[in-house]
Amino acid sequence: MSQDMPKFPQTAIDQIANEGHLTLLKAAIPYLRSDSQKSLAIYAKILELGNIVRFFAQPAPEMSICSESDENISVLDMLNDLRSFCDESEKEMMDFCIHMIQTVQNLSSYQEIFQNLSSDNQNPIDLMKNFLTPEQKTMFETYQTILKS
Secondary structure (H helix, E strand, C coil): CCCCCCCCCCCHHHHHHCCCCHHHHHHHHHHCCHHHHHHHHHHHHHHHHHHHHHHHHCCCCCCCCCCCCCCCCCHHHHHHHHHCCCCHHHHHHHHHHHHHHHHHHHHHHHHHHHHHHHCCCCCHHHHHHCCCCHHHHHHHHHHHHHHHC
16 A cells, blocks of 8 residues: 555544544555455455444534524635645635635625725725825825816
8 A cells, every 4th residue: 555645634424434444444454365355355344334424313413514494604704624635726716706805805895895994985095095004194195186177
């Protein structure tokens, strides 16, 4: 077996499937004769499937981050969790998606703030002046006067 394979954490479903000593059983497969490996690998997968079926047969099995009634599911949290299962190129794509979502969220927040401020019937230029230092305000007003003439 190759020792340089990337190591990823186990997903929640893998933790359920590998309950008990299944991981030990699967780790032993490469050390068996080739004619026994196939049978033991299939047997291990059948045991995994049985663990999953038993888990979901329980009343209200819960392995999710949020309950079904919770509508505040964070896509960013999900993408950040998924990153730990990605190789480097996939992580770059995830980072791009995360950055884009954050950018859209920030723009929405700024738009909402601006709409709230402008709903007070304030001039957008006057709103911007509030963010300037006194020296910058003086300079801005000077330029504004010059441009109006």
